[in-house]
Amino acid sequence: MCRTGAASQPYHSGMAYIPDDISQIPDNRPGYTPASDGERERLTILLRKRLDQVIDQEQQAGLSRQDRERLTVMHKQIRADLAAIRYGATEKTIRDIEHRYR
Numbered sequence: 038m039c040r041t042g043a044a045s046q047p048y049h050s051g052m053a054y055i056p057d058d059i060s061q062i063p064d065n066r067p068g069y070t071p072a073s074d075g076e077r078e079r080l081t082i083l084l085r086k087r088l089d090q091v092i093d094q095e096q097q098a099g100l101s102r103q104d105r106e107r108l109t110v111m112h113k114q115i116r117a118d119l120a121a122i123r124y125g126a127t128e129k130t131i132r133d134i135e136h137r138y139r
Contacts, residue, residue, distance in 0.1 A: 072131040077122050080131060084122070087138060088115045 094100075095108045118134045126134070 072126050072128050076131050084119050
């Protein structure tokens with residue numbers, strides 16, 4: 038049985054709120070300037086298209102060993118760049134990633 042009013046009062050343990058997902062915690066380091074949502078979305082779309090192209094090339098028959106290794110490295114780099122964008126890339130990181138794919 039509940040005491041009167043107990044259900045309407047939120048539980049506070051006196052501790053700060055900690056999100057379940059670390060990616061939801063803002064980065065408060067000096068000099069940290071997060072990229073805008075529009076920049077991140079535009080670059081994410083570009084990288085996903087590039088990743089699709091790389092995957093298609095990887096599946097071609099008759100690739101030389103060197104080409105397959107080069108594509109594997111590109112595949113891993115694109116995935117790492119997508120993760121960097123997803124988890125709060127700074128403006129500088131976005132510029133670096135854009136420069137890599139020009």
